[in-house]
Amino acid sequence: MKKRSVRLILLILSLIFIFLIFVGCGNGSGENETVNAFGTEGTSTEQTTEKQTESAERKEDTTEELPAEDITTESVTTEETTTESATIEETTSEETTTEEPPLLDYEINAPELDLLMHNMLEGNIMTGESVMFIDYGDKKSLMFHADEIISVTSYDGLVTYTEGVDYALENGMIVLLEGSSIPCITSEVYYNNTSSNYLTMEHDGKICNVYWGEGRTMTQWQVNVTYTHSDVWDGFVQESSIEIYKPFLDKLCRGEDVTVFFYGDSITRGANSSLFVGHEPYQPDYTKLFVYALADLFDYKVEHIHTGLEKTFSEDVPTYNDSEDVRGTITYVNSSVGGWDCAGALNNVQKYVCDVIDEYGCDLFVLAFGMNNGTTKAKTYQTYTKQTVGEVLKVAPDTALMLISTMVSNPYDTDSGKNQILFEEPLLAMSTSYTRAGTPCATVLMGSMSEAVLEHKAFNDYAANNINHPNDFFMRVYAQTLLQTLIGYENIK
Secondary structure, eight states: OHHHHHHHHHHHHHHHHHHHHHHHHHHHHHHHHHHHHHSOTTOOHHHHHHHHHHHHHHHHHHHHHSOHHHHHHHHHHHHHHHHHHHHHHHHHHHHHHTOOOOTTOSOOOGGGSOGGGSOTTSSSEEEEEEEEOSSTTOEEOOSSOEEEEEEEEETTSOOBOOBTTTEEEETTEEEEOTTOSSOOOOHHHHTOOSSOOSSEEEETTEEEEOOOOSTTTTGGGEEEEEEEEOSOOOSOOOOOOTTTTHHHHHHHHHTOOEEEEEEESHHHHTTTOHHHHTOTTOOOOHHHHHHHHHHHHHTEEEEEEOOOOTTSOOOOOOOBTOOTTOSEEEEEEEOOOTTOOHHHHHHTHIIIIIHHHHHHOOSEEEEEOOTTOTTSOHHHHHHHHHHHHHHHHHHOTTOEEEEEEOOOOOTTOTTSOOGGGGGHHHHHHHHHHHHHTTOOEEEEEHHHHHHHHHTTSOGGGTBSSSSSOBOHHHHHHHHHHHHHHHTOGGGOO
């Protein structure tokens, strides 16, 4: 009985042992099947384990090279990049919808200009070029080699002279004939000024007191010559700064009202245009010729402001182009005073400029001092000019600027400073600096222009006082050089 019980217990234990072995083998086979189900077909458990191990090692390597925080950063950066890209697209779209009109999106036609403002350096006809004869028989060269003389008139335009009787054309020059009715001052009068020693020049080996004067003192001896020519201008030509002045020109293209403000010495005040002096032909000075040209080109009228300030513009000038059909109004302001130099400009800028700008505004500010600084060093001139401009920009930060380097004075004068031509370089440097800083600015090089004219003509041919004031003809040269600076005749159809 006992033996039978022991055998039964051993049998049960054997069965349990066999069952456990069977369950263990089954689990191994299932694991292998699971790996094969997601692994490579026909891959053994050992190969799969090796690949899993390699994969785990690669994952560990990747994690070391790019930590979790770096992955997060990359994700944020990507989102920012996407946002930035979207912003760029939005900006591009916005720029497209708010794009400014193209520069000078308004037809500018040369025929609209007054004849006085037609570019004298182009074409083959010169109109009204002034000359002054000293003695009978004098031969006077012109800016071009004349092919045919169309007319010669008195300075006031009231008298017309006769070719072959009063003058002749010889080798491209105009000759004063004996017995001519053209005014002739004679050397005896011209080089023997008994009433003044203000202007001295060398003549026949000695220093002489030379004829000069304001009003009609000089111009009564000058005549105007209109002629044809075949040659082209070979001297200085002002560079156009049309791109620099785009903001101001766009206002004119859109028909917005603008204010043009002039601040300078006697030349900019108007001396000695015939309108300023008060005799025929009553031609305006360069400031008005320039502004009237803008009115003609852009279909504006011009209102003249009298500030009431001492010694400033006060002539009774009617509204220019006073029509109901104009596109806008140019307000003309001129606070120039004769005799002031660059120091005077700075000392009076608050009263004569800033206070006036507060009332009328300013879209283009034209600064023109220097003729009375003949002995001033260029650095000193630049310092005063910078300070003057600085005060203007405080009250008119959005204005465009135009700096004028003055014409040269009488080069034969033995008793006056000649530093004016040295101011061109500092003015050019200032223009570049202002433009880079966001203020449109260019320099009108009237010094270079006048020197180029002097290579063809005598100073007394175009001087209104024989010292430092332009006559009507050279006022046109001034005005046309300003227009060339602002727009450029090449851009006028």
